[in-house]
Amino acid sequence: MKIMDNEFKIQFLGGAGTVTGSKTLVEVEGKRLLIDCGLFQGLKELRKMNWMDFPIDPASIDAVVLTHAHLDHCGYLPLLVKKGFSGKIHCTRPTLNLTEVILKDSAKIQEEDAERATSHGYSKHEKATPLYEVKDVMECMPLFEGHELNEWVILNEYMKFEFLNSGHILGGAFVNLIVNGKKVLFTGDIGRMEPMLLYPPKHVKEADYIVLESTYGDRNHDKSKDVKNELLEIINETIKNKGTLMIPSFAVERTQEIMYLIYKLRQERKFPNIDVFLDSPMGMNATNIFHQYYEWQKISTKEINEMYHDIIFIKDILQSKALVADNKSKIVIAGSGMIEGGRILHHLNKHIENPNDTLLFVGFQGEGTRGRSIIEGDSEIKFFGQFREVRCNIRSISSLSSHGDREEMMDWLRKFNSPPKTIFLNHGEPHQTEALRVKIQHELHWKVIVPKLQESFELK
Ligand SMILES: [Zn+2]
Numbered sequence: 001m002k003i004m005d006n007e008f009k010i011q012f013l014g015g016a017g018t019v020t021g022s023k024t025l026v027e028v029e030g031k032r033l034l035i036d037c038g039l040f041q042g043l044k045e046l047r048k049m050n051w052m053d054f055p056i057d058p059a060s061i062d063a064v065v066l067t068h069a070h071l072d073h074c075g076y077l078p079l080l081v082k083k084g085f086s087g088k089i090h091c092t093r094p095t096l097n098l099t100e101v102i103l104k105d106s107a108k109i110q111e112e113d114a115e116r117a118t119s120h121g122y123s124k125h126e127k128a129t130p131l132y133e134v135k136d137v138m139e140c141m142p143l144f145e146g147h148e149l150n151e152w153v154i155l156n157e158y159m160k161f162e163f164l165n166s167g168h169i170l171g172g173a174f175v176n177l178i179v180n181g182k183k184v185l186f187t188g189d190i191g192r193m194e195p196m197l198l199y200p201p202k203h204v205k206e207a208d209y210i211v212l213e214s215t216y217g218d219r220n221h222d223k224s225k226d227v228k229n230e231l232l233e234i235i236n237e238t239i240k241n242k243g244t245l246m247i248p249s250f251a252v253e254r255t256q257e258i259m260y261l262i263y264k265l266r267q268e269r270k271f272p273n274i275d276v277f278l279d280s281p282m283g284m285n286a287t288n289i290f291h292q293y294y295e296w297q298k299i300s301t302k303e304i305n306e307m308y309h310d311i312i313f314i315k316d317i318l319q320s321k322a323l324v325a326d327n328k329s330k331i332v333i334a335g336s337g338m339i340e341g342g343r344i345l346h347h348l349n350k351h352i353e354n355p356n357d358t359l360l361f362v363g364f365q366g367e368g369t370r371g372r373s374i375i376e377g378d379s380e381i382k383f384f385g386q387f388r389e390v391r392c393n394i395r396s397i398s399s400l401s402s403h404g405d406r407e408e409m410m411d412w413l414r415k416f417n418s419p420p421k422t423i424f425l426n427h428g429e430p431h432q433t434e435a436l437r438v439k440i441q442h443e444l445h446w447k448v449i450v451p452k453l454q455e456s457f458e459l460k
Contacts, residue, residue, distance in 0.1 A: 008158075008179045010211075011456035013055055014038055015427045018046060018453075019215055020072040022427055024186065025056070025456075028158045028179050032056070034064045035175055035186050035211075039075025039106070039131075043368050050076065050131055055454060059084035063155055066091035067188020068172035069098035069252065075106055078136040081143065090153060092163050093146035094171030094293045098252055101285045103137040105251075109341060149173060167191025167201040168402050169253040170290055170297070174202065182208045182459070185420075189213050189427065190404045192221075193411060196257045197290075197297045201404070203415045209459060210420045212413075214428030216405040217436025222398060228261050230397050232270055234360055235331065237393075239272050242329045243356035246392075248344045248371065250337035251282040253402050254363050256290050256307075258333055260299070263307035277323060279314040279343045280335040314343075324350050338369035345383050352381075353391045361396040406436060410443065419446045422459075426451065 008028035014021030014036075021040035026033045040046040058080045066074050066089065077089065077099075091099065110130035117128035147153060147163055154160045158180055163173035168191035175186040185207040193200055238245040249255045255278065265271040278284060287308060294301045314320050323332065324346050335342035351357035365371035370381050374394060380387045404412065413423075423446050425433045437448045451457070 006180050007458050007460045008182070009456055009458050010184070010209075010424075012424075012426060012451040012453060014040065014049075014076075014453070015072070016451045016453045016455065017430055017433075018042075019427055019429060020046060021049065021076070022067075022073045022188070023076065024211060024426070025061075026159070026177065026179060026184070031156050031158055032061045033155060033159060033177075034061050034080075035177070036067055036073040036188060037064050037076045037080055038070075038072040041072055041075075042366050050079070054080070054083055057084065059086065061085050061087060063087045064089045065161060065175050065177075066095055066099065067166065067175055067186060068169055069095045069102050070169065070189070071102055071106055073188060074099050074103065078103060078107065078132040078140050081140040082132060082136055087143070088145050089140070089143045090145050090147060090161075092149065092171045092173050094289060094296055095173070096144050096146040096171075097289045097292070098169075098171055098286060099144070100137070100141060101282060101289070102252070103140075104134055105282045107132055107134045107137050164202040164204065165199055167193075167195045167198050167404075170198065170293060172198075174204070176204070176207075180460075184209045184211070184459075186211045187213055189215070189402070190409060190412065191402060192404055193408045195298075195402075197253070197260060197299055199296075199298050201412060203412070205415070205417045207416070207420050210423040212409065212423055212425055212436075213403070214409075214425045214433040214436045215403045216401070217409070217425070217428050217432040217434075217439075218406065219432075220405040220407050221401055225397075225399055227397055227400055228264060231258075231261050232265055234358060234395050234397075235265075235274065236272065238331070238358050239274055239329060241356040241358075243354065243358060244329060244347070244351050245331045245358045245360060246344060246347050246351060247331065247333045247360045247362055248337050248339050249280070249283065249333050249335065250363050251280055251286045251335055254337065254400065255280065255283045255333055256287060257400065258362060259287075259311055260303075260307050262331075263303070263310070266310060274329060274331060275312060276310065276331045276333070277312045277314055278333050279320050279323060279347070280333065282335055282342075283333065284313055320346065323347075337363050338365050338371035339374070339383075340369055340371075349384060349388075351392055352388050355391050355393065358393040358395055361394075361398075362400050364401065406439065409436065410439065413440065413444060413446075419444065422447045422449055422457075424449050424451055424457075
């Protein structure tokens, strides 16, 4: 159907009814723009969608704009390029660097998984193929263009946009898109109103349309607890037990936040005498990028320089093996954040059955992951081909999050001068999105739409 004058279309190709696979298509006068290009993650049903044909011809997309470097927002890019996309990929400068680290890691994991499936014979095909490889990531990197915040980027005669700080992770930004004179604001993921290291999300006053995430649409973070003291208590407990504290952590933002809390405890001279190790190649790469972009963070350059000083960085696999073998009481931060792979498994292999050791969760644990099973109290988990009894202490600091909660999102929305014509809610499990829809309609009386996957809307 021909779009009428001044009309444009948005279509939700991912991140609708789920927290992963974020992709929203904006179409005007034959020009196509994709906001985010995320991978579907988690349960098998979702992951299968990454293997399906892309709903439109990728070669027909003129440009991609990324809100931030998380895999559920950028992880499909190598495939999009493989399938014919050759336009520019716009993002902020830190997002460009972080995306490269995250995509290469994702490709490596997929290559290893495919290799394992082939050698163990659990692939239906003779040779299992990865979704994409490191070489595919390298193919898409030259298409990237890094930008500053608040810099207008003209895409064509109908569309321009600027990035506005979202406070979610380093480089994370809202996309303030002007289509045919109408303002459409995509939040990507929205950060906490008082992030630990970053500047708070930008207050926006006006928009014709808003596309808002809803991950925490149904709940609030527990703000009654002081995370620094919670961490200190767990560290002291570990020292008392002469044990090892294992912290599975996401490489971007959470790892640096934990290092910052440890630094603050040291500064306040509350930090006991115990070595802290970062045993995560991706965590180290990400930390180097944090070091490079000090002006994007609200903490001082002095703090940034000092906070990494007392952490021992594990450089290679030999050092990592030596660390696992060492019986001294210590703190180890390692990936992956949901214990789906990475060096944390080797530390867990050594300590999981020892009641003097502690496994501390500091981030969200997705459905179907080992982290979720442990946190929900499973007495055994399987890794390295064996079931192992969970006998170490399980602790969790649940209020650490890079997502604004329901009240924080509502506060942010209340700062708009006038209601948008429509607010679309995406990036949430159905119950989370539904709860936020009811809250916005009830309190703000705005028109709210919860789009279904593939659903499109004509706007003007
Ligand atoms: Zn995110």
